[in-house]
Structure formats: structure tokens, C-alpha cells
Amino acid sequence: MIISIASGKGGTGKTTVAVNLALSLKNVQFLDCDVEEPNAHLFLKPRIASQLKVHVPVPEIDEARCTYCGRCREVCAYHAIAVLPPGPAKEGSILVFPHLCHGCGTCSLFCPSKAIREVDKEIGLIEIGDAGPVSFIHGCLNVGEAMSPPLIRQVKNYMNPTKTVIIDAPPGTSCPVIAAVKGSDFCLLVTEPTPFGLNDLILAVEVLRKLSMPFGVVINRADIGDDKVETYCREQNILVLMRIPFDRRIAELYSSGIPFVLEKTEYRGQFNAAFNLIKQETAK
Amino acid sequence: MKTIVVISGKGGTGKTVVTGSLAALAKNKVMVDCDVDAADLHLLLHPRIIERHEFRSGHTAAIDGDLCKKCGRCLAVCRFDAIKPDFSVESFSCEGCGLCSLVCPHGAIHMQENVAGEWFVSDTSYGPFVHAKLGIAEENSGKLVAKIRQVAKELGEKNRADYVIVDGPPGIGCPVIASLSGVDCALIVTEPTLSGIHDAQRVIDVAGHFHIPVKLVVNKHDLNHGMTSRIEAFCREQNIPVIGKIAFDKTVVASMVEGKTIVEHVSGAIKEELCKIWEGLKI
Ligand code: SF4
Ligand code: SF4
Secondary structure, eight states: OEEEEEOSSTTSSHHHHHHHHHHHSSSEEEEEOOTTSOOHHHHHOOEEEEEEEEEEEEEEEOTTTOOOOOHHHHHOTTOOEEEEOOOSSSOOEEEEOTTTOOOOOHHHHHOTTOOEEEEEEEEEEEEEEEETTEEEEEEEEOTTOOOOHHHHHHHHTTOOTTSEEEEEOOSSSSHHHHHHHTTOSEEEEEEOSSHHHHHHHHHHHHHHHHTTOOEEEEEETTTSSOSHHHHHHHHTTOOEEEEEOOOHHHHHHHHTTOOGGGTOTHHHHHHHHHHHHHHHHHHO | OEEEEEEOSSTTSSHHHHHHHHHHHOOSEEEEEOOTTSOOTHHHHOOEEEEEEEEEEEEEEEEOTTTOOOOOHHHHHOTTOOBOTTSOBOTTTOOOOOHHHHHOTTOOEEEEEEEEEEEEEEEETTEEEEEEEEOTTOOOHHHHHHHHHHHHHHHHHHHTOSEEEEEOOSSSSHHHHHHHTTOSEEEEEEOSSHHHHHHHHHHHHHHHHTTOOEEEEEETGGGOHHHHHHHHHHHHHTTOOEEEEEOOOHHHHHHHHHTOOHHHHOOSHHHHHHHHHHHHHOO
């Protein structure tokens, strides 16, 4: 079973729920796919056994072969290559903008002079280890790198389907979230009962409906704010799997990087109950 | 005209709440919400939309079933697993590179332009506001951010505004980079948690990478005094001014529920602190 934990809005407690759920269940593999700001390791404190650099392919031009025909510039949908043809007084030149490149490989395939080969550009790091009984993997995007989906996809290549896989997805509703949650059996959306929480929950629900993925909601700090999130879930027939009340102690534990189920063990049962509900939902 | 962007790395640190208060405190400015993925600032500023524009960006492959001979060339070349075995395109996965349409020997694939979202110019009681809504599950949020920043800049120049104030997105990826490029100052709103510190450090590094000066605010500073001291210590080390510390207060949530900016909803210490933050931010 693959469960991803997402939230339209950041800071609603997505990582908290993911980490505490992981610690409450058995035979878990944890994937932190929030590669722009990975945080789960701060709570799970894994012992990292191996590290791998992650690369994407980018074109490299062999200027000795390049005739400045401009075919690569024409076929690149992302304007990642600029070609200046030679003039009477100057030589031609060609430039690659690696930050715009999506690594699609079109240019190298279409270069008539075979002047383009693909080389690896490092975009981040994957670390693999164990946090007690939980197998742990996370990706970490290099600072200054713009595109996280290729790294997210590579983290997911390490998924072990014999375990209960828990994916901590990035916030938002655009490409990185899709890359993270795609292929999950169930998505758990973490929200809070505020207008911001509701606004962003509605967006996240739209995403999951578009992906036709079963989902449910966890309301964090359920007793602050207003009741509009509850009303929305009722009207939309959305399953509320769990409500976590605001508790200053939980906030303090969070701030120090301590998963709250370690101290408030009664929540383990609630996370297991939520997990059983998820199993029922996905069996439908 | 100066541009200030408010970012946080981690979501939920109170970035938009701070930006909302700046909207109420700063005079003669243009507000921009660059968190196009999950925009929230409009919930505080209550815009009246004046202009509405489509945001067209990127392409998606479309296969014409009548022309397709199922030769499999497209499937073999697509690096994004966007072509399904039944020769339909999974639009979520398609990055719009166009390789499939170039290699298809039967001309069965053409590239369709995406309507990737909408952007708006609005009027609010705090002045002009430029905002956007990225289509669900769309990419190119960085381009949409660049677009609305451009619009805000032109509007600001036309109005002879003193400031453009930008609410930035979470994370450190393409929309954040687009929000940061060329601004005069980045205000980082963080919280005294391990994750808050970790993410603030990363976003400070991104700002450094693009040579953007940084100032910092600690929100909910009294939730963990030890962590707050750690933030202050690393800011000292890196010469980052800490221009304010906001205490944890449930009335902040209450003001959000009311759809008001905090400075208008509360008085006392929090309001004073926010005024101090704005004074510290002025350039
Ligand atoms: S690999 Fe694709 S995106 Fe990169 S430069 Fe070549 S054509 Fe452009
Ligand atoms: S346009 Fe590129 S990403 Fe989209 S289906 Fe064709 S080859 Fe794949």
C-alpha cells in the first residue's frame, strides 16, 4: 500500500502527520519527496547508510562539429539553446541554458551533425537509511536548482512495495505534487480549519479528483479557527480520517523535532484507526 | 521603486499574515501574490477584480487516433512516461517537449497550447493588487510568477509607487527563484522550530545565490525560546538583521478567520511589533 501525505497549503502539519503515522504502523518505508524543503529527517533522525548524487541529462555541444544550422534551437520547446549563425566578420556561437533544459533529449536526436551529446548535471542528493524499524529515503534538491520533479521521480524509484510506503509530498498543487503523489493508492490531505486552510484544501481536492485518486482529510489544530472545513467535507462527502486538537505540547515537541506519538502514545491507536479506514476505502 | 519579497522556505510560518499587515502599513505600493499555486493573500485583501487574463504557457501532446498506426516510436522516445500503452497521452506527465510529434512517422501527434492559469489585476482598499491562479496540476508556475511580477512592475511605475510588495511561494524551486530575481530585499518569515530553521537556512542560501539582501522575522518566537536564540545566533553569524519577533497569539488565527489583516484586527504588542517590522524593512 502506498499512501501519500499532501496539503495544498504548507505548514498545516503534513510532515507531522506523515512521521507520526509512520511511527504508529508496522513495516513502513518512508519517502520524503518534499525535496525542496525536506524535513522528515529532523524528526525521524535516520542513520544514513548510503548517499547517491542525482543527475539529469543536459546537452553538451561539440563546437568542432557544430555547423550552427540552428536545428536544435528550433526543436527545443524550452528555449534552452541559443544559436548565433556565423556572419562575415564573426564566428558562429551556440549557448546552452541548463536551467531551462528539461532533459528531453530532442536536440541530440535531431542534430544533423551529431554535435550534441548528453552529459550529467547534478541536481541533488538521495540519502537512504533506517530510523529504527522505519526504512527511510529522502531527496534533497541543490540550492539554486529550479526543477524538483526529476529528483522526486528518482526518489520514488526506491519504493519497496512489500512495505507500507508513506510519501511526504511537497505543498501546493502543481508539478512537484503530481510527481510525488502519482501512483499512490491513497492520498491523505492535511488541513487546518482556517480560511487559508480551506482555500488550499479545495485546490488540493481538485487535483486528486483530476487524478482520480481516493483521498481523505486529517484536520490538524481542529479546535482553532472556524467550522467551514468540516462543513465543506460533509457537503463534498469527503472522509475525515482524524482530527488532531491544538495542543501547545504538540507544538513544543514539534519545534524540538520530536514526533508527538513518542510522548503521547494514545495517538498511535488513532493513527492505526485512520490506517484501517484507508484500507477499507482502497478495498472498495 | 523598490521591490520586497516575503518568503519562508517552509509553508505555514505566517508569511501571508505578515504580508497582509505590510499591505495595511505601507503606503503607495502595489501588492503581488506570487504563491500562484495556493494563493491566499486575496482572502485578506478582498480584491475587486478589474482585469482578468488567460495565462497560456507550454504545450501538451495530442494523438489523433485515426492517423496513429500504433508503431510505438513515440512511446520509445518519450522520457516522461507520458504516452500510455494504448497510445493516449497522460496530460499530467507530458512536459510538452514535442519530441513525440517530431518523430511520429504518420504525423498523428500535434502539440496543443495549454491554458495554464489566469491572472488578475484588482483593486483593494490597500491599493492595486496583482494575483493569479495556476490551473490545477499545471506546470510553469515560474513563468506565471515572472508574468505577474512584470505586470506589477509596470503598474507600479505608472502609478509612481514607492514599493512593490510580493508574497512569495514556499520551497526553493522555480517559482521561488522567479519571485526572488532582481528584488531589492527578501524578508524571511520563520518560526522557532527545527524545520523552520532548516528551511529558512535553505531559502537564505537561495537568496545568497542570487545576491539578494535578506532580513528576517521570527514568528511565534515564544513557542520555543531555545530555537529562537539559535535563529538569532545564526543570523548574527551571517549578518542578517532580525527586524522583528512576533509572539504566538490566538487572535492571529481569529483575524484570519475574520478575513482581516492582523494590524487592523488587534492592538497592543503584536501590532507594535508589525509596525516596527515595516520600519525595519523600509529601504
Ligand atoms: S534536452 Fe530538450 S530541453 Fe534540453 S536543450 Fe535539448 S531539446 Fe532543449
Ligand atoms: S511532448 Fe514530450 S513529454 Fe509530451 S508525450 Fe511527447 S515526448 Fe512525451
